[in-house]
Amino acid sequence: MQSLRVDLGSRSYPIHIGPGLIGDKDRFAPALAPGPVAIISDSNVAPLYLEALDKTLRSLGKTVLNIILPAGEGSKTLASIQEITGQLLSAGFGRDCSLCALGGGVIGDIAGFAAAAYQRGVAYLQVPTTLLAMVDSSVGGKTGVNHPLGKNMIGAFYQPRAVIADTDTLDTLPEREFRSGLSEVIKYGLISDQGFFSWLEDHMDAVMARDTAALMHIIERSCADKAEVVTRDEQEGGLRAILNLGHTFGHAIEAASGYGTFLHGEAVAIGIIMAADLSRRLDLIRESEQDRIYALMEGAGLPTLAPRLPVTEYLRFMQVDKKAQGGQVRFILLRGIGEAVITGDVPPAAVIQTLNAFME
Ligand code: NAD
Numbered sequence: 007m008q009s010l011r012v013d014l015g016s017r018s019y020p021i022h023i024g025p026g027l028i029g030d031k032d033r034f035a036p037a038l039a040p041g042p043v044a045i046i047s048d049s050n051v052a053p054l055y056l057e058a059l060d061k062t063l064r065s066l067g068k069t070v071l072n073i074i075l076p077a078g079e080g081s082k083t084l085a086s087i088q089e090i091t092g093q094l095l096s097a098g099f100g101r102d103c104s105l106c107a108l109g110g111g112v113i114g115d116i117a118g119f120a121a122a123a124y125q126r127g128v129a130y131l132q133v134p135t136t137l138l139a140m141v142d143s144s145v146g147g148k149t150g151v152n153h154p155l156g157k158n159m160i161g162a163f164y165q166p167r168a169v170i171a172d173t174d175t176l177d178t179l180p181e182r183e184f185r186s187g188l189s190e191v192i193k194y195g196l197i198s199d200q201g202f203f204s205w206l207e208d209h210m211d212a213v214m215a216r217d218t219a220a221l222m223h224i225i226e227r228s229c230a231d232k233a234e235v236v237t238r239d240e241q242e243g244g245l246r247a248i249l250n251l252g253h254t255f256g257h258a259i260e261a262a263s264g265y266g267t268f269l270h271g272e273a274v275a276i277g278i279i280m281a282a283d284l285s286r287r288l289d290l291i292r293e294s295e296q297d298r299i300y301a302l303m304e305g306a307g308l309p310t311l312a313p314r315l316p317v318t319e320y321l322r323f324m325q326v327d328k329k330a331q332g333g334q335v336r337f338i339l340l341r342g343i344g345e346a347v348i349t350g351d352v353p354p355a356a357v358i359q360t361l362n363a364f365m366e
Pocket residue numbers: 048049050051054077078079082109110111112113115135136137138139142143144145146147148149158175176177178179180183
């Protein structure tokens with residue numbers, strides 16, 4: 007097992023990474039509040055791992071309530087919060103209870119927000135079961151649900167008491183979901199960790215084979231890199247935006263191609279390839295660096311081209327992103343492998359050239 011700590015003063019918490027951790031009661035005990043526990047999971051994950059977690063919590067003498075939501079982004083609604091809080095109230099759970107999010111980013115975001123809101127805040131633990139959740143959504147304290155008018159529009163910054171990432175759960179993760187998570191992993195190397203990027207170039211075979219040691223390494227590096235950024239900017243005042251490398255293009259690709267065509271990480275992979283191209287056009291990185299980035303995404307089995315659509319379609323969705331950011335399209339660009347820069351100062355012609363260069 008490997009452990010690291012997210013340093014946020016009184017809101018600090020450990021991240022534990024390794025095989026078999028769902029069965030390791032000593033990881034759970036220190037993070038739980040004194041009262042009962044509710045496990046929140048989804049209809050895919052519950053049949054696989056809920057019984058084991060339930061057993062671990064009961065071995066600690068806990069009363070355990072299981073709440074299972076339908077799998078998928080469609081569950082990220084206020085109705086799910088109503089459902090969860092209703093079950094907690096019916097079971098008589100007080101402020102001394104804990105919630106355990108067992109699942110991917112969808113469950114983590116819902117359970118985290120339910121924990122932030124239930125009786126003005128109760129303890130929660132993240133037990134992520136997708137690669138994306140292990141390296142991204144379970145760390146950093148962003149929680150929330152969607153509104154019909156916008157994704158993640160209702161939520162809170164609310165930190166978990168612990169993140170317990172059992173790498174064995176990745177055995178059952180569908181291949182496409184696994185690769186999609188890898189794109190965020192590669193992102194960390196690009197924005198802040200040149201050594202990690204090189205390590206990924208040398209070890210992609212072991213990663214793709216889901217070798218336990220390789221998985222532990224990529225999760226540990228990703229969490230450490232994300233924790234470093236989050237520690238310096240907990241509520242996204244500025245620096246935290248570098249975590250959005252590839253996301254300006256990526257969001258436009260997700261929206262323009264119709265949500266569901268690409269998984270988020272797939273759209274981000276293409277977005278990162280575009281951000282690298284734009285960085286090279288602006289003379290921030292060399293062509294050889296751009297080539298390495300492209301090769302690593304391709305080697306991870308990720309898509310590298312966006313669907314062929316009129317450029318104006320993509321630009322329109324990038325403008326929507328801009329509105330959300332207070333009037334300026336902000337690009338996260340690279341000044342080398344391992345260094346990101348945030349800039350609003352990008353010539354539109356270069357953006358159009360980049361979009362045209364990476365369409366099918
Ligand atoms: P997800 O939670 O929908 O999981 C993907 C699919 O895999 C689901 O069908 C799920 O049931 C299934 N699954 C999960 N674990 C499995 C396992 N071990 N074996 C087999 N199947 C398994 O999606 P995700 O990609 O994990 O998360 C996406 C969500 O995360 C989005 O809603 C996004 O907004 C959110 N997110 C949040 C943050 C944050 O900082 N809070 C960051 C990034 C993404």
